Amino acid sequence: MGVSTSCPEDGVCVVTVDFPPVNALPVRGWYDLADAVRSAGRDPGVRCVVLTAEGRGFNAGVDIKELQRDPGNAALIGANRGCSEAFAAVYECEVPVVAAVHGFCLGGGIGLVGNADAIVASDDAVFGLPELDRGALGAATHLARLVPQHLMRALYYTSRTATAAELQAHGSVWRVVEQGELAAASLELAREIAAKDGTLIRLAKAAINGIDPVDVRRSYRFEQGFTFEAGLSGVADRVRDTFGKEPSGAEKSGKEQQS
Numbered sequence: 001m002g003v004s005t006s007c008p009e010d011g012v013c014v015v016t017v018d019f020p021p022v023n024a025l026p027v028r029g030w031y032d033l034a035d036a037v038r039s040a041g042r043d044p045g046v047r048c049v050v051l052t053a054e055g056r057g058f059n060a061g062v063d064i065k066e067l068q069r070d071p072g073n074a075a076l077i078g079a080n081r082g083c084s085e086a087f088a089a090v091y092e093c094e095v096p097v098v099a100a101v102h103g104f105c106l107g108g109g110i111g112l113v114g115n116a117d118a119i120v121a122s123d124d125a126v127f128g129l130p131e132l133d134r135g136a137l138g139a140a141t142h143l144a145r146l147v148p149q150h151l152m153r154a155l156y157y158t159s160r161t162a163t164a165a166e167l168q169a170h171g172s173v174w175r176v177v178e179q180g181e182l183a184a185a186s187l188e189l190a191r192e193i194a195a196k197d198g199t200l201i202r203l204a205k206a207a208i209n210g211i212d213p214v215d216v217r218r219s220y221r222f223e224q225g226f227t228f229e230a231g232l233s234g235v236a237d238r239v240r241d242t243f244g245k246e247p248s249g250a251e252k253s254g255k256e257q258q259s
């Protein structure tokens, strides 16, 4: 349980997240993930990082129960800072990061994959921001990197999810594979990237980040201002406290909601 790192082949490091039952990360988990990704990228022998997860889904976002347990604001501030660190670690990792996504990728999970360099997904993967059902805001910055603007807005306002096949149609998912093939398919892409020169691949990543039209760290920080406003106004607690008491948008599949 937690965040672990392995290097299964030359030049490739795999960072694995494992927080049962659904990979909803506590504050410490976001920071541990950030540390693992940054240190993998700093290793001069590493030329590509694969970010993956064990269990039922890739990521269920922030551990909402940790927020609910806290009578004050420390957990909320911690979750926001921890998410910010983890998202930035993926973006700023010295080498390309391939996200290997299965099952659900929700909330903070979108911040991770939106900032990744490439995404390989299994055919059961769904992506979405249930934040409005959770009294939270944020990660529109990252969803906007995965789908066009109007789809991002509709997904955000409804809390619906999009499938891996839908994201592939928008060009953000590199490959969709059967569930049993995810590890091999993500390693295959990582191996191809890691075959490049280590200095050049680092320069390539820095160059691509440098021409990004959106400064993702600043953009997400701007969004977080509204998260804190929702917190101060009381609406965040009121909505978040419905968690566990009624079905969420994410619990209904995108197809069911559309029918």
Ligand SMILES: CC(C)(COP(=O)([O-])OP(=O)(O)OC[C@H]1O[C@@H](n2cnc3c(N)ncnc32)[C@H](O)[C@@H]1OP(=O)(O)O)[C@@H](O)C(=O)NCCC(=O)NCCSC(=O)/C=C/C[N+](C)(C)C
Binding pocket: 021, 022, 024, 056, 057, 060, 061, 062, 063, 064, 065, 066, 079, 080, 083, 104, 106, 107, 108, 109, 130, 131, 134, 136, 137, 138, 227, 244, 248, 250, 251
């Ligand atoms: C689709 C989900 C993730 C899984 O569905 P399932 O049917 O496989 O599992 P089940 O719903 O029965 O859940 C199993 C247990 O896990 C608990 N759970 C689920 N999600 C969370 C969570 N995010 N935090 C804490 N605990 C969670 C659930 O209550 C069950 O516990 P018990 O066995 O009953 O004790 C489905 O669970 C789902 O849709 N979950 C909600 C996901 C969600 O809303 N994520 C967004 C969180 S908000 C966020 O990330 C915001 C970030 C903003 N910012 C960065 C600004 C802080």
